[in-house]
Amino acid sequence: MGFDFLNAMSDFLPMPTVRIRIHDLEAWCRVGVPDTERARPQRLLFDIEFDATAGETDDISATVDYFAVAQVALGTAEARPRKLIETLARDILDALAAQFPITDACVRVRKFSVPSTGEVSVEMRHPGQLENSGTES
Numbered sequence: 001m002g003f004d005f006l007n008a009m010s011d012f013l014p015m016p017t018v019r020i021r022i023h024d025l026e027a028w029c030r031v032g033v034p035d036t037e038r039a040r041p042q043r044l045l046f047d048i049e050f051d052a053t054a055g056e057t058d059d060i061s062a063t064v065d066y067f068a069v070a071q072v073a074l075g076t077a078e079a080r081p082r083k084l085i086e087t088l089a090r091d092i093l094d095a096l097a098a099q100f101p102i103t104d105a106c107v108r109v110r111k112f113s114v115p116s117t118g119e120v121s122v123e124m125r126h127p128g129q130l131e132n133s134g135t136e137s
Contacts, residue, residue, distance in 0.1 A: 015053045017103070020066050022048040027074050030081035031088060037113065038081045045110040046092070048073055050102040064100050072099055073107075085109040089124040097126070 025048065028041035048069065055062020076095040082088050089107045096105060108123040 017051045018054040018063065019049060019051055020064065022046070022066055022070055025070055025073060027077040029077050029088070031083070031085055031111065032113065033083050038083070042111070042113050044077065046073055046077070047108040048092070048106070050096070050105040052102050064102055069096060069100060072096060085111055085122045086124070089122050093124060093126050
């Protein structure tokens with residue numbers, strides 16, 4: 001049997017990554033500049049994308065659990081009122097960075113309450129390794 005170059009180099013090669021996308025995650029939040037807009041929860045949709053390590057096994061512990069990511073995003077969104085959807089997008093990015101080992105994250109928040117529009121959206125990106133990226137809980 002000859003020298004197995006790929007096996008020998010596996011300790012030095014980076015783990016493959018996957019792009020995980022959560023599309024149209026629905027939440028009911030109190031958001032808006034006027035007090036009257038924040039008086040009642042309104043429907044928002046979130047799109048969340050991030051890179052995570054792709055495990056070599058068929059085991060959820062080898063990657064980031066996107067259901068858990070969605071639950072953290074929903075919990076963050078519904079936790080308190082905000083005036084700006086920009087603030088909401090940043091709060092979600094911060095919460096995800098604190099709890100999951102993800103990179104190149106993007107959160108898009110869509111709001112449907114602005115008259116004469118189909119939607120208004122904000123997209124916030126955090127390229128590279130997120131500052132506080134922790135381990136999944």
